[in-house]
Amino acid sequence: MKKIKLYIYTAISSLILFNCSGYLDEENLGNTTAENFYNTETGFEGLVNSAYATLRDVYQPTPYMFCAGTDLFFAAHQEVPLGLASYQTLTPSEGAVETLFSNLYKSIQITNLALHYANETENFSSLPSRIAELKVIRAYYYFLLVQEFGDTSLVTDLVDSPITHFERAASSDVYEFIIDELTVAINDLPPSPSNFGRLTKRAAQHILAKVYLTRGYETFGSTSDFTEAATLADAAIGGQSLNLSFNQLFDYQNDNNEEILWSIQYNKSQSGEVSHNWDYPWGPLVQGSDDGVNKKNTLHPTEYLFTLFDDNDKRFEGTFLNIKTTPYSGWLLDPSNTPVQYYYPRTAAQIAGVAAWIAEDPNNRSNTIISPIDPHWWDGLNQTDYPSLRKFDRVQTSSVQYTHDIYLARLGETYLIAAEAYLQSNNPGNALARVNTVRQRAGADSVSNVDLDFILEERARELAGEGMRWLDLKRTRKLMEYTKLRNPDIKTLVDGGVDPFLSSDGNYKILRPIPLSAIALDSGDYPQNPGY
Known part of the structure; x- marks a missing residue:
């Protein structure tokens, strides 16, 4: 070489x-x-x-x-x-x-x-x-x-x-080379990590499944790549169900949860705070706050993303923060004593229930600005008034130094890798089953058929902001x-x-x-x- x-x-x-x-x-x-x-x-x-x-x-x-x-x-x-x-x-x-x-x-x-x-x-x-x-x-x-x-x-x-x-x-x-290396490595990796964050057999199977899936779309790929990807993805799933709610996946200080196969871990080290910049670009504008939050509206969600979720799909609220508090991290650190500046209802039921929502906590909600979904949410000039992508929110106060881990392989995606691989290897029944498993965890209705466009929609709902989308669209030639x-x-x-x-x-x-x-x-x- x-x-x-x-x-x-x-x-x-x-x-x-x-x-x-x-x-x-x-x-x-x-x-x-x-x-x-x-x-x-x-x-x-x-x-x-x-x-x-x-x-x-x-x-x-x-x-x-x-x-x-x-x-x-x-x-x-x-x-x-x-x-x-x-x-x-x-x-x-x-x-x-x-x-x-x-x-x-x-x-x-x-x-x-x-x-x-x-x-x-x-x-x-x-x-x-x-x-x-x-x-x-x-x-x-x-x-x-x-x-x-x-x-x-x-x-x-x-x-x-x-x-x-x-x-x-x-x-x-x-x-x-990649396939050979991963195939050999899988044999020597343990089924579970000795310390959370270390690679395991299942994490490597997840990665190798994605490699085969991606190669299947190349001119030098073949249908057997998709078949192999499906087999490996199911092996990585290992019979494990999606037991956590979607909100729990990204909960504050819940980074080491059972569905994470591999992640980049962050904490305060001896040399200071170790962090990334994945919480910064999603806005809305938050700067100079007393909780160490620094956000700017640089990558704004499109109308397509904001409107992609069914009313009963809990992944919207698991992905976006449907309130904005002052200070920003108050919703995490002290919700009972933090005023809500904005509330972002999106469904007909949420909009109709605004009065009841305020009545649940009048001390913090009586002066809230109600900002229901409409085109101002996806207006790029709107710097302050739209739901923030919350998956990587950090907290940096004098007493709390917390940076959310970045997930490189998690079980929800493994199911969707399997679904795409089964679809492309002409097994739509298994593809449908894997997709519906993901949707059921989200509270969304099961569907009766899937195609590649629908699987990519599911990947958008499940993985928005997690660094997968450009690679997904490039892989599938979309x-x-x-x-x-x-x-x-x-x-x-x-x-x-x-x-x-x-x-x-x-x-x-x-x-x-x-x-x-x-x-x-x-x-x-x-x-x-x-x-x-």
Whole structure:
């Protein structure tokens, strides 16, 4: 396999071991050499923990790369990179693209470092599992790379000297590598984690199911990919029901719940608050409050998303905060003593029951502004008066330092992966059963048939804001179709006779561009993606 770019090898010399919760605690290495320390169980465990910590680097930025330019959210502020929001001006110099590309390869280098020392460290009982965990993390990073950028340079060895040229491996080869790595790793992973947050057999099965599902849509994929994806997704489900209410999945301080197969964990570390920026872009505008909340209306929900939920679908209130309190986090920390500034009823029953709602808590609700659903909710100029996406809300007061975990694999999505895979492998009965399991937990009515569009609607209702949508639309080849109809930024261009996806070279901007800085550092001819 080819090694990585010139600028990536520097990650070795700048490697920092991060402090994380519980099992990720590190020791200060002092003057101990890497060779001596990583050859011990304690040292190697620290190296594995540093590989987990790289997930925070990949997911720390505001999630424009994962959520902008879809049918669920549009850009309502100039902070959102215009190229990601509407594609027309997307170029190889886009900073958010370069950040993701660079962070993924730097993180891969750290996993390569750990896997290098796996061959040299002392033997201990959990070593096979730790090696498997590293392989899954690295495979997951390559899965992100191949979806975002297509043909990808495969780096499987420790890079300890500058590399001035490398080749891009064909996407088909990258998928083969990912599948091989995950298949091997599954055999050595435990069924349940020794510490919450560690990878397990079921988490790896979930990821591998999604890899097969995604490859099935590629020109080099086949129906057998969908069949394999369905089998793996059912194995990851393992007979477990969706027992929690949807609200409980994202409840305050309930991040370590039974439906989470894999997540990035956050807590206050010895060096200060460890956090991400996934609570920031959903608005409405909250700044300078006394509870440490900082929100801005940058990614605004579309009319399509706000109106996608049936009246009895509890996922709306589990996704969006249907009140706005002063201070913002009062609804979490002290609801009985916090005035409600806005109330957002959406169903006919909720609107008709406003008086009864106020009567339930007149001390906090008598002065509430009632703001029922209508077009002002999805007006991008509306900075303050619409329901906030609540899934990643954080609290940062003098006594509370809380950042919600980011879920990378959870059981509700596993059911929907199985549903999509069964549908595409010509088994609509099983697809329907998996979809209805998800809907029943949400309180929504069961349906009698499903197609791909309906499954994507279910994924929108279940996973809005969780960083899946751009990848979902790209995988199913619905990105241009859906966004041209539902994203106002893109629809405005299309209605004006401009196709923002179409490049001057006649190709469509479906993949992300290879960063210009990366190409410039290569001493050979490193090809750019079509459309750029």
